[in-house]
Amino acid sequence: MKIAFLASEVFPYAKTGGLGDVAGTLPKWLEELGHEVKVFLPKYNTFGEVEHNLHYLWNIKEIPVRVAGRVCSVHLHTAKLPNSNVDVYFIDCPQYFHRFRLYTSDPDEDERFILFMKGTIEALQHLQWSPDIIHCNDWQTGLIPLLIKENYGWDRLFENCATVFTIHNIAYQGIFAKEAFSKAEIKQEHYLHGGIGEFFGNVNFLKTAIYSADIINTVSDTYARELLTDEFGGGMQHFLSERKDSFFGILNGIDYSVWNPETDVFLPYNYSSSDLSGKLLNKKFLVEHINFPFNESIPLIGIVTRIVDQKGFDIIAAGIDQLIELPAQWAVLGSGEQRYEDLLKGISVKFPQKIYFYKGYNNEFAHLIEAAADIFLMPSKFEPCGLNQLYSLKYGTVPVVRKTGGLADTVQDWHESLAKGDETGTGFSFADYSSHALVNTLQRAINSFYNKTAWRKIQLNGMNKDFSWKRSAEKYVALYEKALKKRRS
Numbered sequence: 001m002k003i004a005f006l007a008s009e010v011f012p013y014a015k016t017g018g019l020g021d022v023a024g025t026l027p028k029w030l031e032e033l034g035h036e037v038k039v040f041l042p043k044y045n046t047f048g049e050v051e052h053n054l055h056y057l058w059n060i061k062e063i064p065v066r067v068a069g070r071v072c073s074v075h076l077h078t079a080k081l082p083n084s085n086v087d088v089y090f091i092d093c094p095q096y097f098h099r100f101r102l103y104t105s106d107p108d109e110d111e112r113f114i115l116f117m118k119g120t121i122e123a124l125q126h127l128q129w130s131p132d133i134i135h136c137n138d139w140q141t142g143l144i145p146l147l148i149k150e151n152y153g154w155d156r157l158f159e160n161c162a163t164v165f166t167i168h169n170i171a172y173q174g175i176f177a178k179e180a181f182s183k184a185e186i187k188q189e190h191y192l193h194g195g196i197g198e199f200f201g202n203v204n205f206l207k208t209a210i211y212s213a214d215i216i217n218t219v220s221d222t223y224a225r226e227l228l229t230d231e232f233g234g235g236m237q238h239f240l241s242e243r244k245d246s247f248f249g250i251l252n253g254i255d256y257s258v259w260n261p262e263t264d265v266f267l268p269y270n271y272s273s274s275d276l277s278g279k280l281l282n283k284k285f286l287v288e289h290i291n292f293p294f295n296e297s298i299p300l301i302g303i304v305t306r307i308v309d310q311k312g313f314d315i316i317a318a319g320i321d322q323l324i325e326l327p328a329q330w331a332v333l334g335s336g337e338q339r340y341e342d343l344l345k346g347i348s349v350k351f352p353q354k355i356y357f358y359k360g361y362n363n364e365f366a367h368l369i370e371a372a373a374d375i376f377l378m379p380s381k382f383e384p385c386g387l388n389q390l391y392s393l394k395y396g397t398v399p400v401v402r403k404t405g406g407l408a409d410t411v412q413d414w415h416e417s418l419a420k421g422d423e424t425g426t427g428f429s430f431a432d433y434s435s436h437a438l439v440n441t442l443q444r445a446i447n448s449f450y451n452k453t454a455w456r457k458i459q460l461n462g463m464n465k466d467f468s469w470k471r472s473a474e475k476y477v478a479l480y481e482k483a484l485k486k487r488r489s
């Protein structure tokens with residue numbers, strides 16, 4: 001199959017969260033399974049062309065793309081996704097993408113991604129490459145299925161092309177004033193009342209995708225079920241329910257060539273499940289680096305995250321006094337909402353030997369925390385899949401998670417497994433979204449940490465799990481086949 005894969009972030013070029021990891025890995029596995037994949041992303045000015053080996057495509061020259069009634073010149077650059085033969089194409093339009101960050105709240109945010117979508121479609125035309133599947137991810141690519149069917153339906157290049165749309169996070173929908181659709185030259189009927197893109201008088205790119213993609217999926221089975229409910233559906237539950245025969249869940253995998261404690265290039269000490277001594281040395285290295293007293297028997301709790309409500313910061317804030325009382329040390333890495341950053345900053349100044357807060361994005365430090373911490377905390381309000389708990393499992397860092405979405409599908413509670421008499425638990429989890437449940441569950445994890453035999457068993461259970469992409473990539477291929485069958489019947 002020929003697959004065009006579109007995302008607004010692709011690791012190692014551009015990443016703010018898990019979408020970047022997925023878009024930088026899944027295409028390689030699709031290629032491994034014998035498919036031809038081309039990846040498309042905007043050429044932001046946040047990464048170096050030389051560092052990432054980008055080449056300008058001289059033979060394509062410039063592509064005139066119409067957005068908001070103006071013609072913008074798009075240039076194409078290309079590179080190979082590292083350790084693969086996958087071609088990545090960068091949609092270059094400085095006027096929209098040289099903003100020093102991936103996402104903005106600028107008034108032309110809609111135009112930026114309309115340009116990305118139309119630019120990609122027209123790049124395909126210039127490359128004369130006819131994909132069987134266009135795989136779109138999140139709202140930044142949400143208009144593609146409709147554009148392909150209607151605005152570019154005249155082009156035989158797309159005659160047999162099916163579209164798959166993956167929802168990575170329902171909290172981001174791409175809601176704009178109605179004019180966004182005219183900027184994209186989408187027919188009026190789609191944004192008038194009752195139109196597939198209309199949403200309370202505005203337009204919604206995600207809703208448009210739900211109604212126009214051949215197949216829709218999200219990134220875990222539990223989240224797929226949750227999305228059909230009022231609690232988690234983010235206003236999309238009824239639309240998804242209407243399309244539930246074409247809506248699936250596929251769990252993400254992780255890239256073990258990047259996230260593996262045996263080979264991780266960012267770690268001072270590598271280690272494996274047969275010899276965990278390096279893990280303790282990493283803990284000592286990190287703890288001393290942040291000026292905490294080192295004591296092997298004090299558990300180190302790690303957090304690496306976007307600091308937003310989704311990740312459970314309201315229950316962390318509500319329980320902060322009890323959390324800081326726990327016999328543990330904390331290393332927290334992240335950035336996001338100011339009020340939570342301020343809270344973390346304040347508490348780390350007040351308890352400088354207990355909690356260290358690094359405000360910002362730091363890939364190397366993220367790897368070090370995964371390796372050094374004893375416990376990894378993810379008390380998410382909702383979590384479509386979550387990758388950090390999967391990294392933690394591989395690194396022998398026991399996850400403490402809320403039982404929701406992908407967290408529920410990937411972490412087994414230790415005490416629940418004991419109750420069943422099978423000792424298969426890989427972490428600790430709680431269902432009730434409250435600071436009380438959070439504190440209790442962390443306390444439960446800390447108590448188990450003191451039991452060395454039990455702790456080692458939990459660590460090894462996690463380290464021996466396999467969340468590699470292969471299985472998930474095979475499921476995507478099956479989904480593509482379903483989409484093609486639908487499109488061609």
Ligand code: ADP
Binds near residue numbers: 306
């Ligand atoms: P989400 O996509 O909702 O942010 P995931 O768990 O799927 O959550 O993926 C988050 C990814 O982003 C992980 O690879 C994680 O290591 C990375 N990440 C998040 N915040 C930071 C940060 N501040 N510094 C470095 N990496 C980060």
Ligand code: GLC
Binds near residue numbers: 168169252384386406
């Ligand atoms: C989203 C979700 C996260 C998921 C990631 C990759 O950002 O919040 O749970 O792992 O996308 O699919």
